[in-house]
Amino acid sequence: xxxxxxxxxxxxxxxxxxxxxxxxxxxxxxxxxxxxxxxxxxxxxxxxxxxxxxxxxxxxxxxxxxxxxxxxxxxxxxxxxxxxxxxxxxxxxxxxxxxxxxxxxxxxxxxxxxxxxxxxxxxxxxxxxxxxxxxxxxxxxxxxxxxxxxxxxxxxxxxxxxxxxxxxxxxxxxxxxxxxxxxxxxxxxx
Amino acid sequence: xxxxxxxxxxxxxxxxxxxxxxxxxxxxxxxxxxxxxxxxxxxxxxxxxxxxxxxxxxxxxxxxxxxxxxxxxxxxxxxxxxxxxxxxxxxxxxxxxxxxxxxxxxxxxxxxxxxxxxxxxxxxxxxxxxxxxxxxxxxxxxxxxxxxxxxxxxxxxxxxxxxxxxxxxxxxxxxxxxxxxxxxxxxxxx
DNA sequence: TCCTGCTATGCAACTCGTTGCATAGCAAGC
DNA sequence: GCTTGCTATGCAACGAGTTGCATAGCAGGA
Numbered sequence: 001x002x003x004x005x006x007x008x009x010x011x012x013x014x015x016x017x018x019x020x021x022x023x024x025x026x027x028x029x030x031x032x033x034x035x036x037x038x039x040x041x042x043x044x045x046x047x048x049x050x051x052x053x054x055x056x057x058x059x060x061x062x063x064x065x066x067x068x069x070x071x072x073x074x075x076x077x078x079x080x081x082x083x084x085x086x087x088x089x090x091x092x093x094x095x096x097x098x099x100x101x102x103x104x105x106x107x108x109x110x111x112x113x114x115x116x117x118x119x120x121x122x123x124x125x126x127x128x129x130x131x132x133x134x135x136x137x138x139x140x141x142x143x144x145x146x147x148x149x150x151x152x153x154x155x156x157x158x159x160x161x162x163x164x165x166x167x168x169x170x171x172x173x174x175x176x177x178x179x180x181x182x183x184x185x186x187x188x189x190x
Numbered sequence: 191x192x193x194x195x196x197x198x199x200x201x202x203x204x205x206x207x208x209x210x211x212x213x214x215x216x217x218x219x220x221x222x223x224x225x226x227x228x229x230x231x232x233x234x235x236x237x238x239x240x241x242x243x244x245x246x247x248x249x250x251x252x253x254x255x256x257x258x259x260x261x262x263x264x265x266x267x268x269x270x271x272x273x274x275x276x277x278x279x280x281x282x283x284x285x286x287x288x289x290x291x292x293x294x295x296x297x298x299x300x301x302x303x304x305x306x307x308x309x310x311x312x313x314x315x316x317x318x319x320x321x322x323x324x325x326x327x328x329x330x331x332x333x334x335x336x337x338x339x340x341x342x343x344x345x346x347x348x349x350x351x352x353x354x355x356x357x358x359x360x361x362x363x364x365x366x367x368x369x370x371x372x373x374x375x376x377x378x379x380x
Numbered sequence: 381t382c383c384t385g386c387t388a389t390g391c392a393a394c395t396c397g398t399t400g401c402a403t404a405g406c407a408a409g410c
Numbered sequence: 411g412c413t414t415g416c417t418a419t420g421c422a423a424c425g426a427g428t429t430g431c432a433t434a435g436c437a438g439g440a
Contacts, residue, residue: 001396002285009292019418032287039397041420064405064418076295083296086304087285089311092358095192095277097222097351102199104344105266106273114276121279153376154294160372161287164365168282171361175354182350186343191426209388229427231390254388254435387435396427402420410413 002087004043004052006033008071008079011053013154015070018044028158031129031165044069052078100179112183119176126169133162192277194233194242196223198261198269201243203344205260208234218348221319221355234259242268290369298373305373309366316359323352 010021010029021044022037024030047053052075056068071079096118103111137159200211200219211234212227214220237243242265246258261269286308293301327349 002283002288003396005292006288009288009295012295013291017418018420022418032282032284034281034283036398037418038399038420045420060417062406063416066418079292080296083289083292084300086307087289089308089315090284090286091224092222093192093224094222094280094354096280097354098192098196098199099273099277100351101203101344101347102195102269102273104347105199105202106270110274117276118279125279154291156372156376157291157294160369161290163368164284164287167361167365167368171357175357178353178357179350182346186346193426207388208390212388226428227388228390228429235390250387252436253386256388381440383440384438386437389433391432392430394427394429396425398425399423401422404419405417407416408414410411 002033002082003035003039004047005079005082006035007040007043007047008052008075011069011071012076012079015068017058017066017068019066021069028132028162032161047075050074103183108183112180115176115179115183119173119180122169122172122176126166126173129162129166129169133159133166137162192223192272193225193229194237195269195272196225197230197233197237198242198265201259201261202266202269205258207248207256207258209256211259218322218352222351237265240264293373302370302373305366305369309363309370312359312362312366316356316363319352319356319359323349323356327352 006025006029007021010016010024016024018037018041021040022035025033025035025040044053048055048069051072053069054072056070057065058068059065096115099111099114137155196215196219197211200206200214206214208227208231211230212225215223215225215230234243238245238259241262243259244262246260247255248258249255286305289301289304327345
């Protein structure tokens with residue numbers, strides 16, 4: 001299980017409330033890890049009980065108060081120990097691949113529409129990633145010269161993870177093109 | 191949920207027992223969908239109750255008897271209806287990406303070993319996929335001329351899914367090289 | 381004979397993740 | 411004053427997935 005560790009990383013990058021974490025999981029962190037707010041609240045409570053994080057009540061004006069979480073020493077130690085642990089290369093779950101093989105036993109017309117829809121979704125996500133990259137990592141003069149600081153490391157690591165997302169989307173778009181070409185090849189002949 | 195649908199597809203391609211399905215989920219189907227034998231047995235039982243599949247007791251010599259499942263009309267209809275339903279593009283879960291961003295707050299040496307281990311695992315899987323492709327889809331004279339049959343469609347769809355796996359592994363290897371280069375760039379300077 | 385190992389099926393307990401719902405403060409517009 | 415919408419937190423129930431364990435037939439080797 002890594003949700004708690006994803007939360008620790010996110011809180012180390014910047015403390016925040018459960019709500020804010022949920023927003024982050026819709027964007028940057030969510031590019032490679034999803035979680036709903038229910039899950040986050042539940043896990044945060046457990047982490048608080050375990051002493052991994054500490055809470056601070058933050059009154060706000062114009063909106064409801066929030067609880068701001070930050071990482072405690074125990075949490076940092078837990079993250080550190082998890083980082084040492086080897087993990088298994090992820091197991092994949094591709095509904096779409098199941099559908100593609102299933103299309104051999106059904107009318108492929110619906111599948112073609114579905115694949116085109118997915119390709120568009122991946123195009124959109126790619127555009128979104130590229131925009132984020134231009135915004136956050138192509139800033140002028142940022143990483144030119146000077147000594148490397150811990151903040152540089154944080155940025156560089158965030159960037160390489162984003163590049164992974166970009167590579168993934170590009171690969172998917174190419175493959176979905178391949179799928180469509182394959183479907184077109186034998187589709188009309190039936 | 192798609193496990194039951196993955197099972198339906200697999201049983202349509204070839205009827206088999208729960209045990210055999212579990213083996214298949216370790217190979218071909220398992221390239222894009224994982225399941226343990228517990229899960230498979232449980233779901234098979236439910237599918238039998240729902241009339242999606244039918245069982246046939248098959249006595250065997252030299253080994254325990256087995257129950258061979260095959261798809262019933264209701265199951266085929268259920269699969270067909272699921273194939274019509276649009277699904278959401280998958281949500282990703284990459285432990286490794288969490289670790290990479292977490293490495294900003296810890297010693298990156300362990301991460302480097304981890305990334306190298308994963309790269310090797312992806313290399314192995316790629317070699318395995320390529321061997322499977324050569325064995326199953328590069329057979330001489332198979333797909334040269336003649337009219338397209340439903341069996342051709344089945345094969346072509348299996349092949350395009352495998353090509354997806356190959357593209358995925360190649361992308362991952364390239365990205366992990368990028369990660370290692372990035373770690374090397376700022377790692378020594380600390 | 382006993383142990384190991386493979387085929388084959390299954391139960392029970394647990395954790396993880398999703399879905400639906402509920403509450404509440406406050407702002408903006410009709 | 412009412413509705414809509416965003417921030418913010420949470421409960422309860424369910425379904426999916428994992429882990430540990432148990433059973434049983436049979437083969438082969440020490």
